[in-house]
Amino acid sequence: KILIIGACGQIGSELTFKLRELYGAENVIASDISYSNLDIVNSGIFEIVDAKNYASVKVCVEKYKIDTVYLMAAILSATGEKYPMKAWDLNMESLFHVLNLARAKFIKKVFWPSSIAVFGSTTPKEYTPQYTIMEPSTVYGITKQVGERWCEYYHNKYGVDVRSLRYPGIISWKTLPGGGTTDYAVEIYHKAITDGFYDCFLKEDTMLPMMFMDDAIKATVDIMATKKDNVKIRSSYNLAAISFTPKEVADSIKQHMPDFKMTYHPDYRQEIANSWPKSINDSYARQDWKWKHQFNLKDITQEMLFQLNKKYKASINESK
Numbered sequence: 001k002i003l004i005i006g007a008c009g010q011i012g013s014e015l016t017f018k019l020r021e022l023y024g025a026e027n028v029i030a031s032d033i034s035y036s037n038l039d040i041v042n043s044g045i046f047e048i049v050d051a052k053n054y055a056s057v058k059v060c061v062e063k064y065k066i067d068t069v070y071l072m073a074a075i076l077s078a079t080g081e082k083y084p085m086k087a088w089d090l091n092m093e094s095l096f097h098v099l100n101l102a103r104a105k106f107i108k109k110v111f112w113p114s115s116i117a118v119f120g121s122t123t124p125k126e127y128t129p130q131y132t133i134m135e136p137s138t139v140y141g142i143t144k145q146v147g148e149r150w151c152e153y154y155h156n157k158y159g160v161d162v163r164s165l166r167y168p169g170i171i172s173w174k175t176l177p178g179g180g181t182t183d184y185a186v187e188i189y190h191k192a193i194t195d196g197f198y199d200c201f202l203k204e205d206t207m208l209p210m211m212f213m214d215d216a217i218k219a220t221v222d223i224m225a226t227k228k229d230n231v232k233i234r235s236s237y238n239l240a241a242i243s244f245t246p247k248e249v250a251d252s253i254k255q256h257m258p259d260f261k262m263t264y265h266p267d268y269r270q271e272i273a274n275s276w277p278k279s280i281n282d283s284y285a286r287q288d289w290k291w292k293h294q295f296n297l298k299d300i301t302q303e304m305l306f307q308l309n310k311k312y313k314a315s316i317n318e319s320k
């Protein structure tokens with residue numbers, strides 16, 4: 001049985017749908033700290049779990065005889081800069097609880113997301129290597145860097161089967177992201193449809209590694225399904241798809257909506273984005289467990305506008 005902690009979030013919710021599809025809804029328990037995503041709460045087994053509380057996690061694991069945990073709860077980069085100790089507490093305590101449950105053999109397998117946020121301004125920015133300088137300057141990045149060290153330690157020392165991916169920015173339409181620096185790449189599509197324009201909080205030439213949600217979910221399912229010996233990196237794998245700038249996204253939207261307008265007013269998130277790589281070398285993921293992405297920017301824009309137009313039309317009809 002599978003437990004997803006943080007199932008109401010941007011990635012957690014899509015993982016929940018996919019894992020229910022792959023392994024049967026009766027084998028997937030979605031959990032979060034609150035009922036913040038009714039699509040998730042009302043579409044299958046759902047439990048309130050406080051990821052910061054060991055007993056809360058353990059009770060759910062024992063109640064459903066969980067053997068695999070996807071720990072998707074975290075405070076992301078932008079929010080983490082507003083509440084540093086909350087980010088440290090949630091991101092680290094939740095990881096220790098799950099790793100310790102695995103060490104005590106209550107669970108067999110763990111997925112834990114890392115991020116390109118583990119890299120900092122001193123990291124080579126182009127085609128950033130798997131092994132390189134890592135001096136993260138955000139609290140979120142620090143939690144991901146130290147979390148990677150603990151994952152590798154628990155694997156080497158206690159044989160815990162924990163697997164991890166350094167996600168780039170992720171674009172999706174089903175659930176809004178929460179408090180990330182790459183959130184502009186999701187907001188822009190919503191605003192294009194609702195307002196016809198978007199005021200971007202990053203400069204137009206801010207190049208960042210990005211990925212469509214379907215690719216991120218495929219990578220997550222694949223690394224968890226591959227046999228143990230193929231997972232040679234137990235800190236976290238670099239994972240890449242494409243890179244683009246806000247201007248390139250705006251231009252790709254204009255292919256469909258010629259009147260779309262974009263303005264730029266960089267805020268505190270610009271400094272965070274400046275500290276991250278422009279592109280990622282994910283050759284280890286491609287060689288160890290055959291990773292490869294599918295969606296390019298043209299595909300993403302096509303799919304995002306199609307799905308969001310449908311979603312907004314449906315919500316207008318509902319309100320009539």
Ligand code: VAH
Binds near residue numbers: 179
């Ligand atoms: C964030 N979406 O912006 C997350 C992610 C690489 C970006 O870690 O914080």
